[in-house]
Amino acid sequence: EPEVTQTPSHQVTQMGQEVILRCVPISNHLYFYWYRQILGQKVEFLVSFYNNEISEKSEIFDDQFSVERPDGSNFTLKIRSTKLEDSAMYFCASSSLSVNYGYTFGSGTRLTVV
């Protein structure tokens, strides 16, 4: 069964450093997403991406965040200057056409900012 692959599974970074989280969505999917889950809290929407541009973003997705699809297969989330409160599990997801089929989520990257 096709899956969404995320790397690395765990990233530790110092406060103020830039991090790039990587995702390989399912190949024939058209929509790509990033979500995060701070420990003990709910899964929160960050951004959706379609046709090489951002479709929708939440209030969390401020200027410190950016997304890119650099080569037609990878989908990345960059955090420019990490803060302690960016520590969370970050999930990438992809979907074919519409949300009623549900997304396919990756296993997540645990980001720890120290």
Place this chain on the structure above:
Amino acid sequence: DQQVKQNSPSLSVQEGRISILNCDYTNSMFDYFLWYKKYPAEGPTFLISISSIKDKNEDGRFTVFLNKSAKHLSLHIVPSQPGDSAVYFCAASAGSGGGADGLTFGKGTHLIIQP
């Protein structure tokens, strides 16, 4: 601002019985609802969805019921099996199921199936 609420952090059910997971929402613009299941160290897995034009959707052991007037939905699992032990998330969308929509998730309910 909790637009999607799952008020039971955990639920324990005997194997073979029915599990009922509840979810309430406040945003009347939500028109699509989904349930996800999550095991530790894995991403959420889509289970079942329902459009606001329906009040019931069934897929095997899983049935989702929607009561729009009460802004309430529930997931029924029958019969419950040990492999159903996981965290269940309710999620909602306000874009008629369009692909760009972000989902609003509840905090999840940890379902424990007792042997």
